[in-house]
Amino acid sequence: MTIDHDVLVLGAGLAGMRAALEAAREGADVAIVTKVHPIRSHSSAAQGGINAALGEGDTWESHAFDTIKGSDYLADQDAVEVMCREAPADIVEFEHMGVIFYRNEDGKLGTRAFGGASQARTYFVGDITGQALLVTLYDQILKAGVKVYEEWFATTLYVENGACRGLVALEMITGELHLVRAKAVIDAAGGLGRVFEPSTNALICTGDGYALAYRAGAPLMDMEMVQYHPTTLAGSGFLMSEAARGEGAYLLNSEGERFMKRYAPNKMELAARDVCSRSEVTEIAEGRGIDGNVLLDCRHLGADVILKKLPQIHEMALDYVGLDMIKDPIPVRPGMHYQMGGVKTDASGATRLPGLYAAGEVACVSVHGGNRLGANSLLDTIVFGRHSGKASAAFVKGVAASRGGENVLQAEQARLKELLARPYTGETHARLRLELATMMDKHCGVYRDEAGLTEALRQLSGLKARYEKIAVGDKSRIFNQALTFALEVGFMLDCADAIVRSALERKESRGAQSRTDYPERNDAEWLKHILITYRTGKEPELSYAPVTITQWKPEARSY
Amino acid sequence: MQFTIEVGRYNPEGKYDERAVAGKPYPPPWDKAAPRRYQTYTVDLPAHAVVLDALIAIREYQDESLAVRCACRSAICGSCAMWVNGHAHLACKSKLTTFTKDGKTRVEAPPSMPVIRDLVADMTPFWEKHRAVKPWLEAKQPEPPPMEEYRVPNAAMEELIQEVSCISCGACLMDCESFAVNPDFLGPQALAQAYRYAGDPRDAETKERLGAYSGPGGIWDCTHCYECVTQCPKGVAPLEQILKLRRLAVDAGFTNNAGTRHADAFADSVKHSGRLNELTLLPRSVGFFNILDQLKTLPSAFNMIRAGKFPPLIHKSIPGVQRIKNIFARVGGRFK
Numbered sequence: 001m002t003i004d005h006d007v008l009v010l011g012a013g014l015a016g017m018r019a020a021l022e023a024a025r026e027g028a029d030v031a032i033v034t035k036v037h038p039i040r041s042h043s044s045a046a047q048g049g050i051n052a053a054l055g056e057g058d059t060w061e062s063h064a065f066d067t068i069k070g071s072d073y074l075a076d077q078d079a080v081e082v083m084c085r086e087a088p089a090d091i092v093e094f095e096h097m098g099v100i101f102y103r104n105e106d107g108k109l110g111t112r113a114f115g116g117a118s119q120a121r122t123y124f125v126g127d128i129t130g131q132a133l134l135v136t137l138y139d140q141i142l143k144a145g146v147k148v149y150e151e152w153f154a155t156t157l158y159v160e161n162g163a164c165r166g167l168v169a170l171e172m173i174t175g176e177l178h179l180v181r182a183k184a185v186i187d188a189a190g191g192l193g194r195v196f197e198p199s200t201n202a203l204i205c206t207g208d209g210y211a212l213a214y215r216a217g218a219p220l221m222d223m224e225m226v227q228y229h230p231t232t233l234a235g236s237g238f239l240m241s242e243a244a245r246g247e248g249a250y251l252l253n254s255e256g257e258r259f260m261k262r263y264a265p266n267k268m269e270l271a272a273r274d275v276c277s278r279s280e281v282t283e284i285a286e287g288r289g290i291d292g293n294v295l296l297d298c299r300h301l302g303a304d305v306i307l308k309k310l311p312q313i314h315e316m317a318l319d320y321v322g323l324d325m326i327k328d329p330i331p332v333r334p335g336m337h338y339q340m341g342g343v344k345t346d347a348s349g350a351t352r353l354p355g356l357y358a359a360g361e362v363a364c365v366s367v368h369g370g371n372r373l374g375a376n377s378l379l380d381t382i383v384f385g386r387h388s389g390k391a392s393a394a395f396v397k398g399v400a401a402s403r404g405g406e407n408v409l410q411a412e413q414a415r416l417k418e419l420l421a422r423p424y425t426g427e428t429h430a431r432l433r434l435e436l437a438t439m440m441d442k443h444c445g446v447y448r449d450e451a452g453l454t455e456a457l458r459q460l461s462g463l464k465a466r467y468e469k470i471a472v473g474d475k476s477r478i479f480n481q482a483l484t485f486a487l488e489v490g491f492m493l494d495c496a497d498a499i500v501r502s503a504l505e506r507k508e509s510r511g512a513q514s515r516t517d518y519p520e521r522n523d524a525e526w527l528k529h530i531l532i533t534y535r536t537g538k539e540p541e542l543s544y545a546p547v548t549i550t551q552w553k554p555e556a557r558s559y
Numbered sequence: 560m561q562f563t564i565e566v567g568r569y570n571p572e573g574k575y576d577e578r579a580v581a582g583k584p585y586p587p588p589w590d591k592a593a594p595r596r597y598q599t600y601t602v603d604l605p606a607h608a609v610v611l612d613a614l615i616a617i618r619e620y621q622d623e624s625l626a627v628r629c630a631c632r633s634a635i636c637g638s639c640a641m642w643v644n645g646h647a648h649l650a651c652k653s654k655l656t657t658f659t660k661d662g663k664t665r666v667e668a669p670p671s672m673p674v675i676r677d678l679v680a681d682m683t684p685f686w687e688k689h690r691a692v693k694p695w696l697e698a699k700q701p702e703p704p705p706m707e708e709y710r711v712p713n714a715a716m717e718e719l720i721q722e723v724s725c726i727s728c729g730a731c732l733m734d735c736e737s738f739a740v741n742p743d744f745l746g747p748q749a750l751a752q753a754y755r756y757a758g759d760p761r762d763a764e765t766k767e768r769l770g771a772y773s774g775p776g777g778i779w780d781c782t783h784c785y786e787c788v789t790q791c792p793k794g795v796a797p798l799e800q801i802l803k804l805r806r807l808a809v810d811a812g813f814t815n816n817a818g819t820r821h822a823d824a825f826a827d828s829v830k831h832s833g834r835l836n837e838l839t840l841l842p843r844s845v846g847f848f849n850i851l852d853q854l855k856t857l858p859s860a861f862n863m864i865r866a867g868k869f870p871p872l873i874h875k876s877i878p879g880v881q882r883i884k885n886i887f888a889r890v891g892g893r894f895k
Contacts, residue, residue, distance in 0.1 A: 037682070039727045040628075040636045088706060095708045098696035098759065100723055103713035110713070125716075125723065131635065132723050139695040173675055202630040238633045308717075316633055319652060322607070430619030473623030476574050479676040482623035 001178045002405070005031045005147075006396045007389070008166060008182035010154055010209060012038035014130070014381035015360025015388075016188030017137045019349075020146050022389025023186075028396055030389075031147040033154060033169050033180060035204065035484070038138050042190055042202045043381065046130025047241035047312060048114060049122035050378040052087035055111060058119045060084040065552055067376060070116040070272045071340075071369025072511035072521065073554040074222065074529070074547060079365040081550060082347045083376075083383050090382050091123055099136045100125055112309070113246045114374045116272035116559070122375040127241045127312045130378060152178070153484045154208060155416070157185065157216040157356070158408045164216060164356035165402040168412045170484065175477030177416065179409040183396035184355050186388050187213050187343060188381075191361040192495045194488070196336035196445075197437030198237030200229055209362035211491035213343040214498065218353040219531040221364040221545065222341030223495075224503035225512045227372055228446050230276035232335030234293045236320050240313050240332055242374040244298055245269040247305055251276070252295040252329060253288035264559035271559035274371040274512045277334035281446045284333070293331035302326075334446055338377060340368040340512065341502070344531060344545075349388025355399070357388040366529065369547075370511015420483060422471045429485040432470060433492065436463050440496055444503055449517045453504040460500060464493055498540065502530045505542055523554050560606050562655045564613050566625065567595035567642075567667025569674045576622070585670040588739045592670030598622075599663070610658060610666060611639055611650035614678070626677040634792055637726035640733060641678050642669045647733035649792045650678075669733040684742065685729045688749035692772065696756060697764040709761045722755035722800060724793045731787035731797050743776040747787035747797030750778060754800035757807060769808040778804045779818020809893065817844045830887045833877035837870035 007023040009016045012034035023030040034041070053063040064084040068075050095101055095109065101123050104110035114122040125132035141148070152169040158179065159165065166181035189209025193201020214220050230251070231240040245251070251269050253259045263279040264271035271279075280294050298306055303326045306314050310325070317323050317330050342364035349357040360381045367380055443456035467490060474482035508522040509515050529545040568579050579596035602616045611629055618625040630636040632651050639650040643658050643666050650666065658664045668674040673681035703709055731747035738744045745753070750772065757768045772778050778801050787797040809819055824843035828836040845852040863869045877883075 036628075036630060036638070037686075040630050040638050042630065042636070044726070045631055045633075045635050092703075092706055092708055096696075096698055096702055098698075098756070098761065100716040100719050100759075101708075103711065103716055105713075107710040107712050109708050126720055128720075128724060131726065135723065135725075135727075142690050143695040202636060203632065204630045236633070312635070320607075320633070428619070428623065476570060476572050476624065476676070478571050479626045479679055481618075481626055485623075 001176065002409070003178060003180045004401055005029050005180065005182045007184050007186065007392045008033060008180055009186045009188055010034070010167065010212070011041070011188035011190055011360070011362070012148060013041035013043035013188065013190050013360060014133055014137060014378065015385035016186065017141050018382050018385030019186045019188055019357075019359055019389035019392070021137070021140055021144060022386045023393040024144050024146055026390060026393035028393040031149060031180070033149045033152045033167065035151060035153045035208070037150050038141065038148060039134065040204070041134060042205055043134045043378070044131040045200070045202065045239065046378050047127040047239060048243035048246060049112060049124030049129045049375045050091060050133070051114065051117065051121050051373070051375040052091040052123060052379065053084060053119070053121055054088040054091060054109065054123070055119070055121060058121055060087070062118055063087065063121060066117050067367065067373055068369070068552050069557055070371055070373040072371055072557055073523070073527065074225070074366070074369030074510060076366050076548040077550040077552060078548045079347045079367050083367050083379060086383050087379050090379070090386065094133060094136065094382065097136050097140055099132050112243060113270060115242050115245065115270045115276070116267070116373045117270075122246065124243065126308070127243050127310050133378060133382070149180070153487070154189070154212060155412050155487060156408065157212050158405045159216050159353070160402055160404055163354040166405060167212070168409055170416070172479050172484070175480060177409060177413050179405045181402045181405055183399040183401065184357060184392040186349065186392055187356060187358040187362055188360045188385065189362050192339050192492065193336060194433065195437055195492045195496050195499070196226070196440050197434060198232070198441070199336040199437075200232050200237060200239040201337070206488035207491045207495035208488065209358070210342060210498070211494040213351060213353070213356060213358060213362075214494055214534045216353055216356065217534065218343050218351040218356055218358075219533040219543075220341060220498050221344035221529050221531050222366055222369070222502070223339070223498040223532060224506050224530065225340035225368070225370050226336060226444070226499060227273055227338040227340060227512050228277040228334040229337035230273055230280055230334055231296050231332040232337070233316065233320060234291070234331035234333060237335045238316055238320060239337065240296055240317070240330060241310065242273070244296060244310055244313060247301055247309055249301065250297040251280070252297050253283045254290050255288060259283050259288065259294070267559035272371055273374065274514075275559055277446050278514060280334050290331060293333045295329035296332045297329040298325045299327065299329065336441065336445070338372055340364070340366070340370065340372050345384075345388075347384070347387060348391035349384055350391060355395070357392050359384045359388040370513060416483065419486060420472055420475065424473065425469045425471045427466050427470045428473065429470060429482065429489045432463060432467060433489050436489070436492060436496055440499070444500055447514050447516050448503055449515060450504065453500055456500045457504065460493065460497055467493055494534075498532045501540060501542065502532055505530050527554060560604060562602050562604060562608070562613055562659065563663040564600045564602060564610075564617065565597050565663050565665040566600065566614075566617070566677070567665070568598050568677050569593055569595050569668065570676060589670035593674055595667055597665075604655065606656060608655050609651055610643055610653040610655060610664060613655060613664070614650060614666070626679045628679055635726060637728035640728035640730040641680070642667045642733070647730035647790045649728055649730065652792050671733050671735075671739055672729070682729055685727075685732050685746075685748065688732070688745050689727065689752060691745060692749045692753040693768065694752045694756060696759060696762055699761050699763040711760050715760050719755050719758060721795055722751050725751055725795045726793055728792065730790045730792060734786040734790045736784040736786060737780050737782050741776070741780060744780045745772075745776050747781075747801070750781070750804060751795050751797040751800040754804050757804060765807075766811055769804065769811045770813055772804055773808045773813040773816050773818070778808060779816060779821070820844050820846070830884060831876070831880070832874060833880040833883045836874045838872070838874065
């Protein structure tokens with residue numbers, strides 16, 4: 001089947017649905033293709049809140065400075081300015097849509113403190129902020145009547161004469177491949193957490209959007225900047241919201257000491273995430289951990305705060321480690337959480353591939369630079385989702401509908417048919433994924449060095465060779481997940497390759513990139529973005545882009 | 560630890576492993592559900608593992624053809640609601656040790672929903688019901704200016720957090736006894752969301768909503784079986800939200816319906832005689848002159864007579880009924 005739309009959004013998390021809503025408001029014929037139902041999107045897992053300088057005495061400049069300092073000066077300051085200036089109006093818009101934000105005594109929006117922020121400017125709904133925003137936005141999509149192709153899995157973007165003109169997607173419920181043509185595509189397919197094991201991310205965060213755009217010719221930027229969250233639950237690696245520390249929780253080592261006083265004496269547990277994660281790894285390495293973990297202590301907050309403001313993580317700790325936060329400290333450790341880098345875009349969401357826009361985690365505007373502040377990711381999704389929806393709707397007005405693409409559909413049909421027909425070889429998606437992700441955590445985690453990254457690149461090349469022989473252990477047409485998992489591993493290998501090459505290239509320590517062989521930040525040589533461009537049959541090309549500095553000159557970063 | 564998992568499999572293309580054994584047809588009201596075949600797997604997992612861990616282990620290392628939806632693994636995304644030992648649960652929240660019965664755990668797509676494949680249910684009925692209650696704010700006018708929020712007390716927002724905590728997993732609808740016999744019933748999740756908007760002080764259409772929810776398939780079609788409260792993994796307690804809607808609807812004057820008449824007849828009878836007069840309950844609920852709907856219940860009446868359950872023809876008051884009347888007087892309100 002071939003379908004046509006003006007604007008096609010890939011992904012139905014916050015960025016994708018916000019983009020679709022905006023494009024619809026602008027009068028475009030818009031549709032969403034998503035591999036899971038919108039409500040299952042990983043935006044729902046964002047717990048703590050969303051930042052905006054909306055309160056009295058707070059300024060967008062203060063929010064921007066905190067964001068830029070948090071980014072270790074790698075963020076593009078013009079983009080940060082856009083996000084922080086517009087944040088208050090976007091938050092209020094979501095309030096008007098119906099989000100039940102926490103209120104203060106006056107019935108106005110109330111805040112909580114968050115890491116790396118000089119003011120309490122995080123707006124929230126308990127510890128289910130992402131879910132509250134996602135459900136509200138989904139209901140707005142229903143109200144606006146936006147067409148959603150649910151459980152359609154994108155296998156490739158369709159590029160015609162150097163412009164993105166749609167995509168090919170597998171309809172899971174029928175097993176049919178469809179060509180969906182559009183005058184513009186917005187890539188909002190979310191993160192890539194599954195490239196690392198463990199990760200806080202859902203099983204669906206497999207880097208599809210990075211790899212699809214990368215293969216289609218759009219460069220990726222800042223891919224070495226992978227955030228490890230300081231508080232992920234021992235064992236499962238589930239996220240224990242930064243809201244806990246925002247409400248006042250302590251990080252303790254095996255001696256019961258608040259060790260952050262040695263690493264960030266002013267902000268303590270509310271230092272930026274990269275700082276906290278490195279401190280924890282150091283404590284554990286120096287023998288002051290507990291079975292490879294440190295402790296998150298909420299006991300002094302009292303049952304009322306825990307049950308009212310942190311109910312979800314309270315329940316998760318009970319369910320998955322059998323501990324009651326009211327009575328016990330919880331074992332936590334740093335775990336892979338977020339990709340700051342992504343498909344390079346400008347502030348309107350436009351990538352370097354005409355017709356392709358990107359928004360949300362998959363995009364790199366860049367507002368997070370080397371390290372994202374907590375509660376800035378939800379903000380990123382709704383601000384730049386809106387921008388990309390608006391810009392793409394304007395862009396399509398001057399574009400004629402494509403009539404081609406049948407050849408791309410046929411090529412994809414042939415590719416998938418071959419993949420399905422392969423006899424069992426012993427190479428399975430699960431084994432390859434686990435080896436890849438464990439290897440990435442080992443060599444490309446909180447601390448990195450040349451030897452480890454070179455080893456990672458060597459192992460990656462072996463994994464890629466083995467991937468060529470992957471076989472699919474399900475021969476059914478309908479809802480063949482083994483087939484999509486196999487395709488996802490292909491996406492993840494491309495993501496991992498871009499991450500490792502970028503990390504190897506950046507010979508300094510900045511934000512989430514901590515090179516033990518280059519322990520200092522080096523502004524003279526490395527105050528610049530690394531871009532990576534896919535080349536068929538050749539090694540990818542690395543290039544640089546300057547960091548935009550508007551009014552905040554790089555200075556030493558301490559908390 | 561070794562765990563034995565019996566998985567209800569369904570493949571619309573008829574591709575089954577030879578180890579998958581045909582199951583018995585489901586009992587009414589699910590006798591139209593597609594029959595499953597049951598395949599048994601053994602997995603080695605830590606003692607604290609959940610059902611989803613087992614399913615993932617099977618699909619990754621034993622049988623790639625097992626279809627199951629899952630994403631977050633931590634009861635946030637709502638993907639993995641399914642029957643575990645015959646009741647709807649999130650697989651990611653169900654500990655294997657708790658759910659091992661007679662040495663095994665049985666999982667299947669619930670027969671109350673159409674099935675797509677294996678553990679993947681067709682959730683279309685669920686999402687249609689959600690949409691049917693108009694689950695979006697119809698903002699009160701005038702809206703505050705673009706940079707100003709609605710001023711509402713925090714308590715009014717906290718009142719709704721229970722409904723907003725809903726992750727749309729569908730466990731409540733899967734086990735809803737009214738839905739099982741009446742596919743038009745809006746069901747617990749949709750009605751909990753209906754309250755989430757009807758109870759929002761920023762909504763302008765509360766009255767229209769309450770009118771719509773009072774109609775057929777709405778709030779009065781719930782039979783209080785409490786399955787939704789028991790099965791909800793997030794404490795949303797949909798039945799409690801339905802009861803809140805009923806109170807709001809009656810207070811708003813939406814009383815000309817079988818549900819309100821039923822409640823009134825129930826209360827009147829208890830007030831006057833201290834017990835329920837089942838003979839008058841039905842005509843008062845459907846309406847004394849609604850002969851057609853009364854006749855429709857004749858088969859049930861015959862069954863009741865056969866089973867010796869027919870209510871006495873002469874309705875007597877209990878001794879000391881005056882004390883019951885005093886209670887009604889004390890409570891006041893609608894039933895004074």
